[in-house]
Amino acid sequence: MLPRFILASQSPARRRLLQQAGIEPECMPSQFDEDSIQSPNPSHLVESLAIGKATVIAQKLAKSSPQSAVVLGCDSVLAINGEIHGKPDSPSHAIERWQYMRGRVGELYTGHALIQLLPTGSSRQLVRCAMTQVHFAQPTDRQIRAYVASGEPLHCAGCFALEGKGSLFIERLQGCHTNVIGLSMPLLRQMLGEMDCDVTAFWR
Numbered sequence: 001m002l003p004r005f006i007l008a009s010q011s012p013a014r015r016r017l018l019q020q021a022g023i024e025p026e027c028m029p030s031q032f033d034e035d036s037i038q039s040p041n042p043s044h045l046v047e048s049l050a051i052g053k054a055t056v057i058a059q060k061l062a063k064s065s066p067q068s069a070v071v072l073g074c075d076s077v078l079a080i081n082g083e084i085h086g087k088p089d090s091p092s093h094a095i096e097r098w099q100y101m102r103g104r105v106g107e108l109y110t111g112h113a114l115i116q117l118l119p120t121g122s123s124r125q126l127v128r129c130a131m132t133q134v135h136f137a138q139p140t141d142r143q144i145r146a147y148v149a150s151g152e153p154l155h156c157a158g159c160f161a162l163e164g165k166g167s168l169f170i171e172r173l174q175g176c177h178t179n180v181i182g183l184s185m186p187l188l189r190q191m192l193g194e195m196d197c198d199v200t201a202f203w204r
């Protein structure tokens with residue numbers, strides 16, 4: 001019997017990363033109020049938001065019959081020159097963000113929270129953060145306007161989609177690339193291992 005893998009996220013990018021790695025998650029967006037947690041420390045912020053999202057779903061599941069399942073919550077932000085950014089508020093905000101980011105180096109933080117529900121009704125949890133340095137290219141204002149007009153950056157914490165048109169404007173990364181997209185796959189493997197779960201157990 002395959003253990004259930006619950007993704008407490010609406011992110012299509014996170015779901016795609018799991019599916020491409022052979023894990024078919026049950027997606028249960030948490031609707032967690034991300035404005036309810038503020039912190040000047042990006043790793044603390046994303047870890048707190050990630051566990052907040054996972055806990056909402058784990059508590060819902062715990063009310064039903066005991067089962068074995070893992071619940072994964074994530075949150076990503078971009079920190080650049082001491083400022084923390086989530087998804088852009090508007091196209092004009094995205095243009096401003098890119099005019100500031102170009103030529104600079106940012107840090108993309110993703111918090112990962114895993115809650116393991118056991119058939120005995122007990123649970124255990126792990127929270128980890130991964131950071132990837134992002135070296136931005138120097139697109140022209142016209143290129144920035146065209147990229148924002150494509151709509152792609154509007155749903156992304158870093159204001160770009162690494163695997164999309166945004167790849168044209170990222171010079172290089174230092175660290176895990178899937179972490180930038182929203183979920184560090186090697187960190188997920190390590191966290192499952194710490195919970196005595198072999199990630200291959202989720203392969204159909």
Ligand SMILES: Nc1nc2c(ncn2[C@@H]2O[C@H](COP(=O)(O)OP(=O)(O)OP(=O)(O)O)[C@@H](O)[C@H]2O)c(=O)[nH]1
Nearest residue numbers: 009010011013075076155156157161162180181182
């Ligand atoms: N496709 C893509 N999405 C990215 C990239 N970088 C960040 N994102 C997305 O930006 C979003 C960051 O916002 P979050 O608040 O962490 O997550 P969310 O989209 O609100 O979804 P929830 O997990 O339900 O809160 C996530 O959906 C990430 O997958 C990228 O390079 N590519």
